[in-house]
Amino acid sequence: MSDLSLDLQILNAIAALFLLLAFGMLSQRRVVTLVKLLAVQAALLCAATLLLAWRTGETHLYLSALLTLVLKVLFLPWLLNRLIKRLGVYWDSEPLLQISGTMLIGVLLVIFSFGLAQPIVALASTATRSGIGIAIAVVLLSFLTMITRRKAMSQVVGFLSMENGLFFGAMSATYGMPMIVELGVALDVLVAMLVLGVFFFQIREQFDSLDLHHLESLREDR
Amino acid sequence: MELLALLAFPVLGAAVLAVVGARRWAPEVNVGFSAATFAAACALTSRVIGDGSFTAFGEQFFIDAFNVFLVTLTAFVSLTTSLFSRPYMRIESEHGRVRPQHLRLYHSMYQLFIAAMLLALTSNNMGMLWVAMEAATLSTVLLVTLYRTPASLEAGWKYFILCSVGIAQALFGTILLYFAAERVLGGSGMTALLWTNLNEVKGQLEPEVLTLAFVFLLVGYGTKVGLAPLHNWLPDAHAEGPTPISAVLSGLLLNVAIYAVVRCKVLVEGSLQSELPSRMLMAFGLLSVVLAALFLWRQKDVKRLFAYSSIEHMGIITFAFGMGGAVANFAALLHMTVHSLTKSAIFYSVGHAAQKTGTQTIDDIRGLVTVSPTVGWGLMMGTLAILGMPPFGVFASEFLILTTAMRQEPWSTPILLLALGIAFAAVFRRVQPMVFGETTAKRLPHSPALLPVFAHLALVLLLGVSIPPYLADWYRMAAELISGQ
Numbered sequence: 001m002s003d004l005s006l007d008l009q010i011l012n013a014i015a016a017l018f019l020l021l022a023f024g025m026l027s028q029r030r031v032v033t034l035v036k037l038l039a040v041q042a043a044l045l046c047a048a049t050l051l052l053a054w055r056t057g058e059t060h061l062y063l064s065a066l067l068t069l070v071l072k073v074l075f076l077p078w079l080l081n082r083l084i085k086r087l088g089v090y091w092d093s094e095p096l097l098q099i100s101g102t103m104l105i106g107v108l109l110v111i112f113s114f115g116l117a118q119p120i121v122a123l124a125s126t127a128t129r130s131g132i133g134i135a136i137a138v139v140l141l142s143f144l145t146m147i148t149r150r151k152a153m154s155q156v157v158g159f160l161s162m163e164n165g166l167f168f169g170a171m172s173a174t175y176g177m178p179m180i181v182e183l184g185v186a187l188d189v190l191v192a193m194l195v196l197g198v199f200f201f202q203i204r205e206q207f208d209s210l211d212l213h214h215l216e217s218l219r220e221d222r
Numbered sequence: 223m224e225l226l227a228l229l230a231f232p233v234l235g236a237a238v239l240a241v242v243g244a245r246r247w248a249p250e251v252n253v254g255f256s257a258a259t260f261a262a263a264c265a266l267t268s269r270v271i272g273d274g275s276f277t278a279f280g281e282q283f284f285i286d287a288f289n290v291f292l293v294t295l296t297a298f299v300s301l302t303t304s305l306f307s308r309p310y311m312r313i314e315s316e317h318g319r320v321r322p323q324h325l326r327l328y329h330s331m332y333q334l335f336i337a338a339m340l341l342a343l344t345s346n347n348m349g350m351l352w353v354a355m356e357a358a359t360l361s362t363v364l365l366v367t368l369y370r371t372p373a374s375l376e377a378g379w380k381y382f383i384l385c386s387v388g389i390a391q392a393l394f395g396t397i398l399l400y401f402a403a404e405r406v407l408g409g410s411g412m413t414a415l416l417w418t419n420l421n422e423v424k425g426q427l428e429p430e431v432l433t434l435a436f437v438f439l440l441v442g443y444g445t446k447v448g449l450a451p452l453h454n455w456l457p458d459a460h461a462e463g464p465t466p467i468s469a470v471l472s473g474l475l476l477n478v479a480i481y482a483v484v485r486c487k488v489l490v491e492g493s494l495q496s497e498l499p500s501r502m503l504m505a506f507g508l509l510s511v512v513l514a515a516l517f518l519w520r521q522k523d524v525k526r527l528f529a530y531s532s533i534e535h536m537g538i539i540t541f542a543f544g545m546g547g548a549v550a551n552f553a554a555l556l557h558m559t560v561h562s563l564t565k566s567a568i569f570y571s572v573g574h575a576a577q578k579t580g581t582q583t584i585d586d587i588r589g590l591v592t593v594s595p596t597v598g599w600g601l602m603m604g605t606l607a608i609l610g611m612p613p614f615g616v617f618a619s620e621f622l623i624l625t626t627a628m629r630q631e632p633w634s635t636p637i638l639l640l641a642l643g644i645a646f647a648a649v650f651r652r653v654q655p656m657v658f659g660e661t662t663a664k665r666l667p668h669s670p671a672l673l674p675v676f677a678h679l680a681l682v683l684l685l686g687v688s689i690p691p692y693l694a695d696w697y698r699m700a701a702e703l704i705s706g707q
Contacts, residue, residue: 116434119430119434120434123405123430123431139390146383159383162387162390163390166390166393166394166397169394169397170400174397174400174404177349177400178347178400178412178414178415179412180350181347181349181350181352181396181415184349184350185349188353188357188360192356192360192386195363195364195382196382198364199363199364199367199375199378199379202370202375206371206375207375
C-alpha cells in the first residue's frame with residue numbers, strides 16, 4: 001500500500017467505510033439511526049467525489065459533490081426525519097430474518113460482488129477502480145436491507161442507500177455520469193421522495209400504521 | 223420545432239391543469255392539450271416521412287422510423303384516453319369514489335406522464351432515457367392510489383418499490399454502458415451516452431462489459447415491461463388505479479419500456495456478435511407468455527384478467543424481438559400497435575361496464591349486451607380481437623410471429639401455441655357470460671359514448687384486413703433499423 005498516494009489512500013478508506021455502513025444499515029433496527037447512517041453514507045460519497053474532483057480537476061465532479069451535499073446529505077435526511085416524527089415510526093418491527101443470518105448472507109454477497117466486478121476492474125483505467133466491487137456490494141446489501149424489512153420507511157432508506165451505491169459505482173468506474181444525467185437522476189430521487197411523503201400519509205390515514213403487513217391483501221386468489 | 227412542440231404541450235398542459243384544478247372544464251382542457259400533442263406528433267411524423275431520421279438540440283434528441291411510430295401511437299392513445307376519461311372521471315366523482323380536489327392531481331399527472339413517455343421515446347441519450355422512464359413511474363404512482371382504498375395503496379406501494387428497485391438495476395446497466403462507451407468515444411460526457419454515437423461504434427465496445435450491462439438493463443427495463451418473473455406490480459397497478467390510467471399503463475407505458483429494451487439490445491448485439499441477447503429476450507418472453515396464460519385461469523377481477531393478458535402480449539412481443547430478423551421485428555412492431563389499441567379499447571369498455579355495475583368482480587357482471595349493447599359489443603369485439611381472432615390485426619401479427627418461430631425456432635412453436643390456446647380459453651370463458659349471460663338489470667336509458675372504443679377497434683380491424691402501404695413501408699423501415707441492416 002506504500003506506493004499509493006495519500007489521496008488514494010483516503011479514497012480507499014472512504015470506500016471501506018462506505019461498505020461498513022451498508023452492513024451497519026443491515027443490522028440497524030432503529031429507523032432514526034438508519035436515517036443517520038444514510039446521511040453519513042451520503043456524506044462519504046460527497047467527500048469521495050470532492051477528493052476525486054480535486055485530484056482530476058474535473059469541474060462536473062465539483063457540481064456532483066455539491067448536488068450530493070445539498071440533496072442527499074442535508075435535504076433527504078431532514079425530510080425523512082420530519083416524516084418519522086410526524087408519522088411516529090421510530091422502530092422497525094422484528095426483521096424477517098435473524099440479524100446474524102442476514103449478516104452472513106451479506107458477507108457472501110460481498111464476495112460475489114467482488115467476483116462480478118473483476119472483469120470491469122480489469123478494464124478500468126481510473127485510479128479508483130477498486131471501488132467498483134464495493135459499489136456493487138453496497139447495492140446488493142441495500143437490496144438485502146430492503147427485502148428483510150417490514151416498515152415502509154426502512155425500505156425507503158434501503159432504496160436511497162442503493163442509489164448512493166450506484167453513484168459510488170459510477171464515480172469509481174468512470175468518474176461520474178454525464179452532468180445532465182446526474183441532474184436528471186437527482187431530480188428523480190427528489191421527486192420520488194416527495195411522492196413518498198404524500199404516499200406515507202395516505203397509507204397512515206388508511207391503516208394508522210406504516211407496517212407493510214397491512215399491504216399484503218392483494219393475493220392472486222383474491 | 224415539431225419536436226419542441228411535442229414535448230412542450232404536455233408539460234405546459236400539466237402546469238395549466240395544476241392551476242385549473244377541479245373546475246368543471248378541466249377535462250376539456252386535458253383533451254385540448256392531448257389533441258395539441260397529437261397534432262405535433264403528426265407534424266413530426268410527416269417530417270420524418272419526408273426527410274428521414276434526424277437529431278435535434280445538440281444531438282440530445284433523435285427521431286427515426288422506430289421511435290416516431292411509437293410517438294404517434296402514444297399521442298393518439300393518450301388523446302382517445304383523455305376523451306374517454308372526460309365522462310368516466312366525471313361519473314366517478316359523482317359516485318364519490320374520487321374527491322374533486324384529487325382531480326387536479328389526476329389531470330396534471332396525466333399530462334406529465336405523457337410528457338415523460340414522449341421524452342423517453344425521443345431522447346437520444348441513454349441516461350435521459352433512464353431518467354424519463356423513472357419519471358413515468360413516479361408520475362403514475364399517485365394516480366394508482368387515486369381512490370385511496372387499502373387495495374389501491376398496496377398496489378401503489380408495490381408499483382413504486384418494485385419499479386424503483388428494478389429501474390435502479392437499469393441505472394447500473396447504463397453506468398456500465400457509459401463505462402464501455404467512454405473507452406471508445408472518449409470522456410466528453412455529453413456525447414458518450416448518445417445512442418447514435420454508440421450505434422456507430424458498437425462493434426468496438428467491450429463485449430464482456432456490455433454483456434453485464436445488458437443483464438442489468440434487461441432486468442431493469444424488463445421490470446417495467448412486466449416480464450415474468452418481475453411482473454408482480456403490473457396486475458395490481460392495473461386493477462386498482464382508475465380505468466383511464468389502466469388503459470395508458472397497459473397500452474403505452476409497457477410499449478415504451480419495450481422500446482428501451484430493444485434500443486439496448488441493438489447496441490449489445492452489435493458488440494457481442496453472439497446470440498446471447500436474443501436468447502435472453504426469447505427466454506423472458508416465452509416465460510411471460512406461459513406464466514401469464516396459467517395465471518389467466520385464476521383471475522376473478524376483470525381488470526386483473528386483462529392485466530395478465532397484457533403480460534402475455536408483452537411476452538409475445540419480447541419473444542418476437544428476441545428472434546430478430548426483418549419479419550419478426552415487423553411483426554413485433556405491428557403487435558405493439560394493435561395490442562396498444564385493442565387493450566386500451568378493452569379497458570374503456572371494462573371501465574364503463576364496471577362503472578354501471580359498481581364492481582370489477584367478473585361473477586357480478588352479467589348480461590352487458592342487454593344492459594348496454596354498445597358496452598357489451600365493444601367488450602366482446604375487443605376480447606375477440608385481443609385473443610387473436612381474424613380478421614383483427616392481432617391475428618395478423620401473431621400469425622407472422624408464429625410462422626417465423628416455426629422457421630427460426632421450431633422448438634418454441636408448440637409452447638407458444640399451447641399458451642395462446644390456454645389464454646384464449648381462459649379469457650373467453652370469463653368474458654362470454656359477462657357479455658351474454660342472463661341478467662335482471664334493466665336496459666340503460668342512455669348508452670355511454672364509446673367513440674374511442676370503436677375508433678380503436680376499427681383501426682385494429684383495418685390493420686388486420688390490409689395494412690396501408692405507407693404504414694407497411696414505415697414498419698419495414700423501422701424493422702430494418704432494429705435488425706441493424
